[in-house]
Amino acid sequence: MQETELIQQIALIALYVALIAMVIYLIIAIRRIAAAVGNMNQSVNNINSKIDHLTAKTEPLIDNSIQISLDLKDITANLKTQSQKINGIVDTVKDTTDSIIDFEQKVQKEVETNIFDVLNMVSAVSKGIKSFLNVFSGSSNGYSPKKLKLRDLDDDLQ
Numbered sequence: 001m002q003e004t005e006l007i008q009q010i011a012l013i014a015l016y017v018a019l020i021a022m023v024i025y026l027i028i029a030i031r032r033i034a035a036a037v038g039n040m041n042q043s044v045n046n047i048n049s050k051i052d053h054l055t056a057k058t059e060p061l062i063d064n065s066i067q068i069s070l071d072l073k074d075i076t077a078n079l080k081t082q083s084q085k086i087n088g089i090v091d092t093v094k095d096t097t098d099s100i101i102d103f104e105q106k107v108q109k110e111v112e113t114n115i116f117d118v119l120n121m122v123s124a125v126s127k128g129i130k131s132f133l134n135v136f137s138g139s140s141n142g143y144s145p146k147k148l149k150l151r152d153l154d155d156d157l158q
Contacts, residue, residue: 011136015129022125029118036107043103050096 068082 008136011132015132018125018128022121025121026118029114032114033111036111040107043100047096047100
C-alpha cells in the first residue's frame, strides 16, 4: 500500500509540475502576442501620422494646382515636372501599401503559429493526463486494485 501511495504522490507532483510548465508557456505565449499587438498598434499609429503628414502636404499641392490651372503657360511648362512628382508619390504610396500588407501577413503568420502551438500543447497535455489516469487507475491493463478519483488524490495530498 505504501508503494502505491508513494507512486500516487510522485505522479501527482509530476502532474503539478507539468501544469506549472504549461502555465509558464502560456504566459510567455501571451506576452509574445501582446508584444505583437503592441507592434501592430505602433505601426498603425506611425501610418496615421504619415497619412496626416501626407494630407498636410497635399493641401498646398491642391492650392498650387488651382493656381497653375489659371495660368496655361505655366501648366504646359511644368507638366513634365508635375507628372514626375505624382509618379514618385504614387510609387511611394504603392511601396508603403506593399510594406503594410507584408507586415500584416508576417504578424498574422506569427500569431497563428503561436496559437496553434499552444493548442497543440494543450491537446497533448490533456491526452497525456488522460492516458496517465487510465494507466494509473488500472483500466487499460485489467488490474484495478482501487478505483481512484480526483477527490481521492486531493484528499491524499492533504
